[in-house]
Amino acid sequence: MDVTAQTTLTSGLGAQRSGPIAAILDVVAANGRIVAAVAVARGGDQAALIALMTGFVEPELRVLANPSDPAGHTFPGQGMGSDHASLGIFQQQPWWPATAARMEPAASTNIFLDHPLAIPNWQAAPP
DSSP, X not given: OOHHHHHHHHGGGOSSOSSOBTTBOHXXXXXXXXXXXXXXXXXXXXXXXXXXXXXXXXXXXXXXBOTTOGGGGGSOOSSBOOSTTOBTTTTBOTTSSOHHHHTSHHHHHHHHHHTGGGSTTGGGSOO
């Protein structure tokens, strides 16, 4: 994700709250806005940056199903992954909460954020 797109997605919940963002697929922009909104509400811009970076590195901010976890196919997805039994934007494994939560952008963002936000002084660490 380039710096312009990253800034557009995170600045004040995204200065551009809907519509296309240059060089980013519409589904990625929509998911990025959800991730950013949830993260900003829970931990501010730094949390949004961390969540967006993680989601983009994993499956490029797409909700992926996985043939190794057939339950994932019962929920809307945006492609197919293949890393063990990982699902969703953050490629969360079966030992994370329910499949439905891992396949839903806001819920999976909350699941993801539970971990870094529990670390003392997490804001001081580089993303």
